[in-house]
Amino acid sequence: MQEWDVEAQSPLYNIGSVARLTGVSTGTLRNWEARYGVPASIRIAPNGHRLYTQAEAALTRVLAERVAAGTPIRKAAAAVASERRTPVVLAAALRHAALRLDDATARRVVAEAAAVLPPDRMWREVAAPTLHDLGERWAATGEGIAAEHLVTEVIRGSLHAALVARRADGVAPLVVVACGPGERHELGSLMLTLLLRDHGVHAVYLGADTPPSALAEAGTLPGTRVLVVTTMTLPSAWRTAEALIELSAQTRDDTTAARLAYSGPGFAGAAPIHDLLRGQALYVGGGLDAVVVTCAALARDQWSPPTGHAPWSGEAPFSAL
DSSP states (O other): EEEEOOGGHHHEEEEHHHHHTTTTHHHHHHHHHHHHOOSOOEHHHHSEEEEEHHHHHHHHHHHHHHHTTTTTTHHHHHHHHHHHHSSSHHHHHHHHHHHTHHHHHHHHHHHHHHSSOOOHIIIIIIIIHHHHHHHHHOOOOOOOOOHHHHHHHHHHHHHHHHHHHSSOOOOOOOEEEOOTTTTOOOHHHHHHHHHHTTTTEEEEEESSSSOHHHHHHHHHTTEEEEEEEEEEHHHHHHHHHHHHHHHHHHHHTTTTTTTTEEESGGGGTTTHHHHHHHOOOEEOOOOOOHHHHHHHHHHTTTTOTTTTTTTSSSSSSOOOO
């Protein structure tokens, strides 16, 4: 079955229209929705009528065809409902819920995505594309900034809940993840912490806009093996570099201090910052996969610099993915 076009998620039809499109009576449609969740209304119109997307109408037509071909309704409905959960459809549903500031639907869609996709796919195929689309919309039209904030908040809540569900193993090597000073964008850092835990690493997240004093405390705490600081913006990258250089000087002779690392789009193409941090901290890559692999290896003392790289070079040991 095809993945439905993004715009197909816009609410278009009342139940009478769906009945005409599918050949299924309105009474049967109401029964199917109540018992099997297909079709699923997206909202209630001001006149009290339920509205359905074009995608839901198409799914219902497929359901009707399968039932007519002899498939038991419960089995057919379960199969059709699962096709609603493709990443493209979930991302589209999240985008349209956000543009309507429909908080309840946005949370339901993110919860559904988290239930059917592993964290890295949920991030890459649902969350990140939605945020990118909303950002592009804002850049092109000046609209959508409220929707982007809503999606960010909903995803942040989902990632926090996932971290609570994946309790850190206090015996495993400790990696402390923090957003750099002045950095308020924290979804990437939350995702990094979650993926490290999925890799069996005891990872702790300090939060957004972590002050240098907190970085210094975490980096010198007994048991901390790696302190990785992330940024999305260049101003925060400069402040992060200053904090890491100061911390490196403080801990240069301390063999128990954490290894200092940094990552994030804020450092992309920032050659002067990398030069300043050469010999002070390790750039662990710009792509999430590279950062997870490198931080896990550092925490377990299993990392060694590739040929041609100094152990604490400011150069990326892995290509950004």
